[in-house]
Amino acid sequence: MKTNQPILNDIESNPVYGLWNHPATITSNNFVHKSLSNWAFNVAVGCGHGCAFCYVPEVATIKQIHQLRPLGISDPDAQWGDYVLLRQWDEKAFLASLGKAERTPVSELKPDGNRAVIYCSTTDAYQVFRHPDPERRKELDAASMFLVRRSLELIRDHSTLNVRILTRSPLAKRDFDLFQSFGPRLTFGMSLPTLRNDLAKVYEPKAPSPTKRLETLKAAKEAGLHVFVAMAPTFPECDEDDLRKTLEAIREIDPITIYHEPINIRAENVARIEHHAQGLGVALNTSVFATPESWKDYALYALTTVERLAKTLDLADKLHLWPDQSLGSKRVIDSMTDPTDYCRWLESKWTRISKWPK
Numbered sequence: 001m002k003t004n005q006p007i008l009n010d011i012e013s014n015p016v017y018g019l020w021n022h023p024a025t026i027t028s029n030n031f032v033h034k035s036l037s038n039w040a041f042n043v044a045v046g047c048g049h050g051c052a053f054c055y056v057p058e059v060a061t062i063k064q065i066h067q068l069r070p071l072g073i074s075d076p077d078a079q080w081g082d083y084v085l086l087r088q089w090d091e092k093a094f095l096a097s098l099g100k101a102e103r104t105p106v107s108e109l110k111p112d113g114n115r116a117v118i119y120c121s122t123t124d125a126y127q128v129f130r131h132p133d134p135e136r137r138k139e140l141d142a143a144s145m146f147l148v149r150r151s152l153e154l155i156r157d158h159s160t161l162n163v164r165i166l167t168r169s170p171l172a173k174r175d176f177d178l179f180q181s182f183g184p185r186l187t188f189g190m191s192l193p194t195l196r197n198d199l200a201k202v203y204e205p206k207a208p209s210p211t212k213r214l215e216t217l218k219a220a221k222e223a224g225l226h227v228f229v230a231m232a233p234t235f236p237e238c239d240e241d242d243l244r245k246t247l248e249a250i251r252e253i254d255p256i257t258i259y260h261e262p263i264n265i266r267a268e269n270v271a272r273i274e275h276h277a278q279g280l281g282v283a284l285n286t287s288v289f290a291t292p293e294s295w296k297d298y299a300l301y302a303l304t305t306v307e308r309l310a311k312t313l314d315l316a317d318k319l320h321l322w323p324d325q326s327l328g329s330k331r332v333i334d335s336m337t338d339p340t341d342y343c344r345w346l347e348s349k350w351t352r353i354s355k356w357p358k
Protein backbone atom coordinates (compact mmCIF):
# COMPACT_ATOMS: atom_id res chain seq x y z
CA MET A 1 0.00 0.00 0.00
CA LYS A 2 1.37 3.40 -0.93
CA THR A 3 -0.66 6.53 -0.32
CA ASN A 4 0.37 9.89 -1.66
CA GLN A 5 -2.52 12.11 -0.61
CA PRO A 6 -2.06 13.81 2.76
CA ILE A 7 -4.98 13.26 5.09
CA LEU A 8 -4.99 16.36 7.26
CA ASN A 9 -7.57 18.05 9.36
CA ASP A 10 -8.03 21.82 9.03
CA ILE A 11 -4.48 23.15 9.31
CA GLU A 12 -5.70 26.07 11.41
CA SER A 13 -6.89 23.65 14.06
CA ASN A 14 -4.94 21.73 16.63
CA PRO A 15 -4.13 18.87 16.89
CA VAL A 16 -2.88 17.70 13.51
CA TYR A 17 -3.19 14.09 12.36
CA GLY A 18 -2.20 13.01 8.90
CA LEU A 19 0.39 11.40 6.69
CA TRP A 20 4.05 12.32 6.35
CA ASN A 21 5.39 12.53 2.83
CA HIS A 22 8.25 10.10 3.42
CA PRO A 23 8.32 6.33 3.70
CA ALA A 24 8.96 4.45 6.92
CA THR A 25 12.33 2.70 6.73
CA ILE A 26 14.89 1.15 9.05
CA THR A 27 17.58 3.65 10.00
CA SER A 28 20.60 3.40 12.28
CA ASN A 29 20.11 5.06 15.62
CA ASN A 30 22.22 7.00 18.03
CA PHE A 31 21.52 5.64 21.47
CA VAL A 32 24.42 6.29 23.81
CA HIS A 33 24.96 3.89 26.74
CA LYS A 34 21.41 2.50 26.51
CA SER A 35 21.96 -0.93 24.97
CA LEU A 36 18.58 -0.92 23.27
CA SER A 37 19.20 -1.40 19.54
CA ASN A 38 21.35 -0.71 16.48
CA TRP A 39 18.48 0.49 14.30
CA ALA A 40 15.10 2.14 14.67
CA PHE A 41 11.85 1.90 12.76
CA ASN A 42 9.83 5.05 13.40
CA VAL A 43 6.24 4.95 12.26
CA ALA A 44 5.49 8.67 12.56
CA VAL A 45 6.71 12.20 13.01
CA GLY A 46 5.29 13.39 16.32
CA CYS A 47 3.87 11.36 19.17
CA GLY A 48 0.39 11.60 20.65
CA HIS A 49 1.59 10.67 24.16
CA GLY A 50 3.11 14.15 24.54
CA CYS A 51 5.54 13.32 27.36
CA ALA A 52 6.81 16.52 28.96
CA PHE A 53 10.37 15.21 29.24
CA CYS A 54 10.60 13.95 25.64
CA TYR A 55 13.84 15.01 23.97
CA VAL A 56 12.58 14.22 20.45
CA PRO A 57 10.96 17.57 19.50
CA GLU A 58 14.07 19.49 20.50
CA VAL A 59 16.72 17.25 18.96
CA ALA A 60 14.97 15.58 16.01
CA THR A 61 11.60 17.02 14.99
CA ILE A 62 12.83 20.60 15.04
CA LYS A 63 15.02 19.75 12.02
CA GLN A 64 11.84 19.17 9.99
CA ILE A 65 10.37 22.58 10.77
CA HIS A 66 10.18 23.62 7.10
CA GLN A 67 8.03 20.62 6.23
CA LEU A 68 5.95 20.93 9.40
CA ARG A 69 5.04 24.61 9.11
CA PRO A 70 2.73 24.23 6.07
CA LEU A 71 0.88 21.52 8.02
CA GLY A 72 0.07 23.91 10.88
CA ILE A 73 2.93 23.00 13.19
CA SER A 74 4.87 26.21 13.73
CA ASP A 75 6.46 25.22 17.04
CA PRO A 76 7.20 21.46 17.10
CA ASP A 77 8.31 21.65 20.74
CA ALA A 78 5.39 23.65 22.19
CA GLN A 79 2.89 21.62 20.12
CA TRP A 80 4.47 18.27 21.01
CA GLY A 81 1.73 15.71 21.65
CA ASP A 82 -0.69 17.55 19.36
CA TYR A 83 0.51 16.19 16.04
CA VAL A 84 1.07 12.71 14.64
CA LEU A 85 2.07 12.37 10.99
CA LEU A 86 2.15 8.75 9.95
CA ARG A 87 4.96 7.75 7.63
CA GLN A 88 3.87 6.11 4.41
CA TRP A 89 4.34 2.52 3.38
CA ASP A 90 6.66 1.86 0.46
CA GLU A 91 7.56 -1.81 0.49
CA LYS A 92 10.48 -1.43 -1.93
CA ALA A 93 12.07 1.32 0.18
CA PHE A 94 11.49 -0.68 3.35
CA LEU A 95 13.04 -3.86 1.92
CA ALA A 96 16.06 -1.87 0.71
CA SER A 97 16.62 -0.50 4.22
CA LEU A 98 16.10 -3.95 5.71
CA GLY A 99 18.64 -5.49 3.32
CA LYS A 100 21.17 -2.80 4.14
CA ALA A 101 20.79 -3.40 7.88
CA GLU A 102 20.94 -7.18 7.47
CA ARG A 103 24.17 -6.98 5.45
CA THR A 104 25.97 -4.70 7.94
CA PRO A 105 28.97 -6.64 9.24
CA VAL A 106 28.77 -7.34 12.96
CA SER A 107 32.23 -5.76 13.32
CA GLU A 108 30.69 -2.41 12.29
CA LEU A 109 27.90 -2.56 14.87
CA LYS A 110 27.97 -1.48 18.47
CA PRO A 111 27.67 -4.78 20.38
CA ASP A 112 25.29 -3.27 22.91
CA GLY A 113 22.62 -2.97 20.19
CA ASN A 114 22.09 -6.74 20.01
CA ARG A 115 21.47 -6.45 16.23
CA ALA A 116 18.02 -5.20 17.11
CA VAL A 117 15.60 -2.79 15.47
CA ILE A 118 13.64 -0.75 18.00
CA TYR A 119 9.97 0.14 17.50
CA CYS A 120 10.32 3.11 18.02
CA SER A 121 12.95 5.66 19.07
CA THR A 122 11.33 9.00 18.19
CA THR A 123 7.64 8.10 18.54
CA ASP A 124 5.50 5.21 19.78
CA ALA A 125 4.48 2.42 17.40
CA TYR A 126 0.96 2.38 18.87
CA GLN A 127 -0.57 5.77 18.22
CA VAL A 128 -4.13 6.93 18.68
CA PHE A 129 -5.30 9.23 15.88
CA ARG A 130 -7.78 11.63 17.43
CA HIS A 131 -8.79 13.05 14.05
CA PRO A 132 -12.16 14.87 14.21
CA ASP A 133 -13.43 13.05 11.11
CA PRO A 134 -14.27 9.40 11.99
CA GLU A 135 -13.56 8.26 8.42
CA ARG A 136 -10.10 9.83 8.41
CA ARG A 137 -9.49 8.35 11.84
CA LYS A 138 -10.33 4.89 10.54
CA GLU A 139 -8.02 5.33 7.55
CA LEU A 140 -5.13 6.43 9.72
CA ASP A 141 -5.71 3.63 12.24
CA ALA A 142 -5.77 1.07 9.43
CA ALA A 143 -2.63 2.49 7.79
CA SER A 144 -0.83 2.54 11.14
CA MET A 145 -1.75 -1.07 11.93
CA PHE A 146 -0.65 -2.15 8.47
CA LEU A 147 2.68 -0.32 8.75
CA VAL A 148 3.64 -2.05 11.98
CA ARG A 149 2.46 -5.53 11.06
CA ARG A 150 3.75 -5.63 7.49
CA SER A 151 7.17 -4.30 8.45
CA LEU A 152 7.46 -6.84 11.27
CA GLU A 153 6.47 -9.71 8.97
CA LEU A 154 9.18 -8.66 6.51
CA ILE A 155 11.83 -8.38 9.22
CA ARG A 156 10.85 -11.83 10.49
CA ASP A 157 10.83 -13.49 7.06
CA HIS A 158 13.59 -11.62 5.19
CA SER A 159 16.27 -11.06 7.81
CA THR A 160 17.95 -12.40 10.91
CA LEU A 161 17.59 -9.11 12.80
CA ASN A 162 16.14 -8.93 16.29
CA VAL A 163 13.29 -6.62 17.27
CA ARG A 164 12.72 -4.63 20.44
CA ILE A 165 9.24 -3.19 20.96
CA LEU A 166 9.11 -0.34 23.50
CA THR A 167 5.73 1.27 23.99
CA ARG A 168 3.44 2.98 26.49
CA SER A 169 0.29 1.69 24.84
CA PRO A 170 -1.89 -1.38 25.52
CA LEU A 171 -2.81 -1.28 21.80
CA ALA A 172 0.29 -3.43 21.35
CA LYS A 173 -1.80 -6.40 22.50
CA ARG A 174 -3.31 -6.59 19.02
CA ASP A 175 0.10 -7.72 17.72
CA PHE A 176 0.98 -10.27 20.41
CA ASP A 177 0.34 -13.13 17.95
CA LEU A 178 2.90 -11.66 15.58
CA PHE A 179 5.39 -11.03 18.40
CA GLN A 180 5.05 -14.67 19.43
CA SER A 181 5.99 -15.81 15.92
CA PHE A 182 9.44 -14.22 16.35
CA GLY A 183 10.39 -16.50 19.28
CA PRO A 184 13.58 -15.26 20.98
CA ARG A 185 14.21 -12.71 18.21
CA LEU A 186 11.75 -10.25 19.77
CA THR A 187 11.55 -8.62 23.18
CA PHE A 188 8.54 -6.62 24.29
CA GLY A 189 8.74 -3.85 26.84
CA MET A 190 6.84 -0.93 28.27
CA SER A 191 7.80 2.21 30.12
CA LEU A 192 6.58 1.96 33.70
CA PRO A 193 8.17 4.69 35.83
CA THR A 194 5.65 4.56 38.67
CA LEU A 195 2.37 2.94 39.62
CA ARG A 196 0.90 6.39 40.39
CA ASN A 197 -1.59 7.27 37.64
CA ASP A 198 -1.87 10.89 38.87
CA LEU A 199 1.86 11.51 38.46
CA ALA A 200 1.94 9.91 35.03
CA LYS A 201 -0.92 12.21 34.02
CA VAL A 202 1.32 15.18 34.78
CA TYR A 203 4.48 14.02 33.04
CA GLU A 204 3.01 11.80 30.28
CA PRO A 205 -0.33 13.59 29.87
CA LYS A 206 -1.80 11.66 26.94
CA ALA A 207 -0.24 8.25 27.46
CA PRO A 208 -2.26 5.31 28.83
CA SER A 209 -2.09 4.97 32.62
CA PRO A 210 0.54 2.90 34.45
CA THR A 211 -2.30 0.62 35.62
CA LYS A 212 -3.12 -0.24 32.01
CA ARG A 213 0.55 -0.68 31.15
CA LEU A 214 1.09 -3.08 34.03
CA GLU A 215 -1.91 -5.12 32.87
CA THR A 216 -0.43 -5.22 29.36
CA LEU A 217 2.96 -6.33 30.64
CA LYS A 218 1.28 -9.14 32.59
CA ALA A 219 -0.66 -10.16 29.48
CA ALA A 220 2.58 -10.18 27.48
CA LYS A 221 4.20 -12.44 30.03
CA GLU A 222 1.20 -14.77 29.99
CA ALA A 223 1.41 -14.83 26.18
CA GLY A 224 4.95 -16.20 26.54
CA LEU A 225 6.73 -13.08 25.25
CA HIS A 226 10.21 -12.09 26.37
CA VAL A 227 9.45 -9.04 28.45
CA PHE A 228 11.53 -6.10 29.67
CA VAL A 229 10.51 -2.98 31.57
CA ALA A 230 11.82 0.56 31.29
CA MET A 231 11.31 2.14 34.69
CA ALA A 232 12.09 5.33 32.92
CA PRO A 233 12.09 8.07 33.54
CA THR A 234 11.17 8.10 37.23
CA PHE A 235 10.00 11.43 38.65
CA PRO A 236 11.27 13.51 41.60
CA GLU A 237 8.02 12.70 43.41
CA CYS A 238 8.83 8.97 43.27
CA ASP A 239 10.13 8.49 46.81
CA GLU A 240 11.69 5.31 48.12
CA ASP A 241 8.31 3.80 48.94
CA ASP A 242 7.04 4.49 45.43
CA LEU A 243 10.19 3.12 43.80
CA ARG A 244 9.96 -0.03 45.90
CA LYS A 245 6.30 -0.60 45.01
CA THR A 246 7.07 -0.21 41.31
CA LEU A 247 9.99 -2.62 41.51
CA GLU A 248 7.85 -5.14 43.43
CA ALA A 249 5.17 -4.99 40.75
CA ILE A 250 7.82 -5.41 38.05
CA ARG A 251 9.31 -8.39 39.89
CA GLU A 252 5.98 -10.20 39.51
CA ILE A 253 6.40 -10.06 35.73
CA ASP A 254 9.89 -11.58 35.91
CA PRO A 255 11.34 -9.45 33.06
CA ILE A 256 14.69 -10.09 31.37
CA THR A 257 15.86 -6.54 32.05
CA ILE A 258 14.72 -3.55 34.11
CA TYR A 259 16.11 -0.28 32.77
CA HIS A 260 16.08 2.74 35.00
CA GLU A 261 16.84 6.43 34.65
CA PRO A 262 15.66 9.53 36.51
CA ILE A 263 13.87 12.30 34.65
CA ASN A 264 15.93 15.09 33.12
CA ILE A 265 13.84 18.00 32.03
CA ARG A 266 14.63 21.25 30.26
CA ALA A 267 14.13 24.39 32.36
CA GLU A 268 11.63 25.91 29.89
CA ASN A 269 9.32 22.93 30.34
CA VAL A 270 9.23 23.11 34.13
CA ALA A 271 6.78 26.03 34.37
CA ARG A 272 4.49 24.29 31.88
CA ILE A 273 4.50 21.10 33.96
CA GLU A 274 3.87 23.00 37.20
CA HIS A 275 0.89 24.74 35.67
CA HIS A 276 -0.51 21.47 34.36
CA ALA A 277 0.01 19.73 37.75
CA GLN A 278 -1.77 22.54 39.59
CA GLY A 279 -4.80 22.03 37.39
CA LEU A 280 -4.77 18.34 38.29
CA GLY A 281 -4.22 19.01 42.00
CA VAL A 282 -0.89 17.13 42.08
CA ALA A 283 1.96 18.49 44.23
CA LEU A 284 5.34 18.48 42.48
CA ASN A 285 8.92 18.74 43.62
CA THR A 286 10.38 20.70 40.70
CA SER A 287 13.19 22.27 42.77
CA VAL A 288 15.44 19.43 41.59
CA PHE A 289 15.49 21.05 38.14
CA ALA A 290 16.64 24.44 39.48
CA THR A 291 20.38 24.01 38.84
CA PRO A 292 22.72 21.38 37.33
CA GLU A 293 23.91 20.72 40.89
CA SER A 294 20.44 20.06 42.31
CA TRP A 295 19.60 17.81 39.36
CA LYS A 296 22.84 15.85 39.78
CA ASP A 297 22.07 15.26 43.49
CA TYR A 298 18.56 14.12 42.64
CA ALA A 299 19.69 11.88 39.75
CA LEU A 300 22.37 10.13 41.77
CA TYR A 301 19.95 9.68 44.67
CA ALA A 302 17.36 8.08 42.36
CA LEU A 303 19.89 5.80 40.62
CA THR A 304 21.54 4.59 43.82
CA THR A 305 18.21 4.13 45.60
CA VAL A 306 16.86 1.96 42.79
CA GLU A 307 20.14 0.03 42.76
CA ARG A 308 19.91 -0.60 46.51
CA LEU A 309 16.24 -1.58 46.36
CA ALA A 310 16.89 -3.94 43.44
CA LYS A 311 19.49 -5.73 45.56
CA THR A 312 17.09 -6.20 48.45
CA LEU A 313 14.41 -7.47 46.06
CA ASP A 314 16.78 -9.91 44.37
CA LEU A 315 16.62 -8.00 41.10
CA ALA A 316 20.21 -6.77 40.96
CA ASP A 317 21.18 -8.97 37.99
CA LYS A 318 18.26 -7.64 35.95
CA LEU A 319 18.76 -3.97 36.72
CA HIS A 320 20.36 -1.91 33.97
CA LEU A 321 20.90 1.69 35.07
CA TRP A 322 21.15 4.51 32.56
CA PRO A 323 23.21 7.29 34.18
CA ASP A 324 23.10 10.39 32.00
CA GLN A 325 26.31 11.38 30.20
CA SER A 326 26.43 14.65 32.17
CA LEU A 327 27.07 12.61 35.30
CA GLY A 328 30.49 11.83 33.82
CA SER A 329 31.55 15.48 33.53
CA LYS A 330 34.73 16.67 35.23
CA ARG A 331 32.67 18.91 37.50
CA VAL A 332 30.65 15.96 38.81
CA ILE A 333 33.61 13.59 39.07
CA ASP A 334 35.64 16.18 40.99
CA SER A 335 32.79 16.61 43.48
CA MET A 336 32.90 12.94 44.49
CA THR A 337 34.62 11.79 47.69
CA ASP A 338 36.07 8.82 45.81
CA PRO A 339 36.30 9.81 42.10
CA THR A 340 37.98 6.54 41.08
CA ASP A 341 35.28 4.42 42.61
CA TYR A 342 32.58 6.67 41.11
CA CYS A 343 34.10 6.43 37.59
CA ARG A 344 34.24 2.66 37.92
CA TRP A 345 30.56 2.61 38.87
CA LEU A 346 29.63 4.82 35.89
CA GLU A 347 31.69 2.76 33.44
CA SER A 348 30.10 -0.48 34.63
CA LYS A 349 26.65 0.93 33.73
CA TRP A 350 27.69 2.54 30.47
CA THR A 351 29.43 -0.54 29.11
CA ARG A 352 26.77 -3.03 30.09
CA ILE A 353 25.24 -5.03 27.24
CA SER A 354 21.62 -5.85 27.88
CA LYS A 355 20.68 -9.51 27.93
CA TRP A 356 18.96 -10.95 24.89
CA PRO A 357 16.85 -14.13 25.11
CA LYS A 358 18.46 -17.31 23.82
Ligand code: SF4
Binding pocket: 047, 048, 049, 050, 051, 053, 054, 055, 056, 121, 122, 123, 124, 168
Ligand atom coordinates in the same frame (compact mmCIF):
# COMPACT_ATOMS: atom_id res chain seq x y z
S1 SF4 B 1 6.18 8.00 24.20
FE1 SF4 B 1 8.36 8.34 23.79
S2 SF4 B 1 8.43 9.43 21.86
FE2 SF4 B 1 6.34 9.59 22.62
S3 SF4 B 1 6.29 11.53 23.73
FE3 SF4 B 1 6.73 9.92 25.22
S4 SF4 B 1 8.98 9.82 25.35
FE4 SF4 B 1 8.45 10.97 23.47
